[in-house]
Amino acid sequence: MNLLICPDSYKDALAASDAARAIAEGARRADPDITIDECPMADGGEGSLDALLGATGAEKRSARVQDALGRPAEAAWGWHPASRTGYIELAEASGLQALGPSERTALDSTTHGVGELILAALDAGAERLLITLGGSATNDGGAGMLVALGARLLDADDQPIPPTGAGLEGLARVDLSGLDSRLADVRVEAAVDVDNPLLGERGASAVFGPQKGASEADVARLDAALAHWADKAAECLGEDLRDAPGTGAAGGMGFAVAAFLGGELRPGIEMIMEQAGMDERLARADLVITGEGQLDGQSLSGKTPIGISRAARAKGVPVIVLAGRMAPGWQAALDEGVSAAFALADGPMALDEALERCAELLADRSENLIRTLQAIGR
Structure with a gap:
């Protein structure tokens, strides 16, 4: 599998590059032979x-x-x-x-x-x-x-x-x-x-x-x-x-x-994807994992996961979003090319704990995602 990993930052927790690294770590735990392209992203804000x-x-x-x-x-x-x-x-x-x-x-x-x-x-x-x-x-x-x-x-x-x-x-x-x-x-x-x-x-x-x-x-x-x-x-x-x-x-x-x-x-x-050569990266990818701190209805107005998903949809590449939090209106993302979305928390936890464990939670979600795809023969 060729996996393209292109998250934004997780505010107050991880820079985009650290988030990409954590997702890649989890994917490799599930499949040591997986081919990974790490491409940290942003939408024009910090990072x-x-x-x-x-x-x-x-x-x-x-x-x-x-x-x-x-x-x-x-x-x-x-x-x-x-x-x-x-x-x-x-x-x-x-x-x-x-x-x-x-x-x-x-x-x-x-x-x-x-x-x-x-x-x-x-x-x-x-x-x-x-x-x-x-x-x-x-x-x-x-x-x-x-x-x-x-x-x-x-x-x-x-x-x-x-x-x-x-x-x-x-x-x-x-x-x-x-x-x-x-x-x-x-x-x-x-x-x-x-x-x-x-x-x-x-x-x-x-x-x-x-x-x-x-x-x-x-x-x-x-x-x-x-x-x-x-x-x-x-x-x-x-x-x-x-x-x-x-x-x-x-x-x-x-x-x-x-x-x-x-x-x-x-x-x-759009500008940052262009600079990153996103079209070429998507052409090589079988799956995209992206994400940010919160996925909600406002994400449709130019946020990283939606920009990535729209571009991937045009190439026929599925996209999984790993979000720190799923807030009201997130389902609208499913109409923009997002195949599925998951929150990171693995149980009830305070915000401080979620921020502290963000890298761990990202790696675990990524590992489970790749294992699920292996189990169904993807």
Whole structure:
């Protein structure tokens, strides 16, 4: 049997690469001669850089940047010299997980560090940039990134404003004369796992601001600031993209990538599968095992197991999902190419125990799955 193993991470428990390794261990316990292709995946959120590095063999590099609060930090990025492609994960520089609960402030965080990672890729000679937008701590509409790339955001006195969500309230003019000229010759694509617009009830501030420390009053203030940002961007660019799907991703970073960098917003799982050569991998596979922390009705909106399953269905390859938890609506996955899905817990257990035992549970489920297939002659 040729087994393709391509899980996402199991949040707070295992990275995707560790999850793939555990699944492979269980499969080999059942069948030492099984042929396994481990391909850790992601959908554009945290862990996407590692998935891209593993799938493409790109070099892992690092750069000194500002974190979401403007503090010095070291952030990783990827470089694929053969294709002149730079892989940038927003969460590496401006991620929410790097901040403690008391540090999360959607009003005052910035994507400046993401711009610094882009500069590092440009310095290496990048002709293409793939930017993954999940896991942000920010709500600045990509303003910090643009400032790092040479743009000037000025108030009524022609003085620079803070490139933060709150800082955008004082914006009077966008000056792109200093924007790094190398960007004009670079193809930019951004991986998004949501289709939210920039503003309104489904916008960046209302939907994602609270998890970044925004109060109800802060959300209203941030939404107004992003509307002002969109107005000034339209004045500068002659085009208004505030309503485009995905522009609300990562606190409005999707808007900045599309509007100012001319970037294409793509579903993250599709972009990462393309980089991983998923079509070729599926053509060799007899069975796929994928998974993530929770399978539910929301998984259909671009999550890894569903993206993998849709691609596998087109190739006629069965897919098994191993999920940390099966939540309401998971049955909808069965209409998207999932052959069967299983939760990991082998009995009643507290969340802490389930997280601690995640690798063990994955290996056991994988072993039992392969043994079941052997018993029925697959």
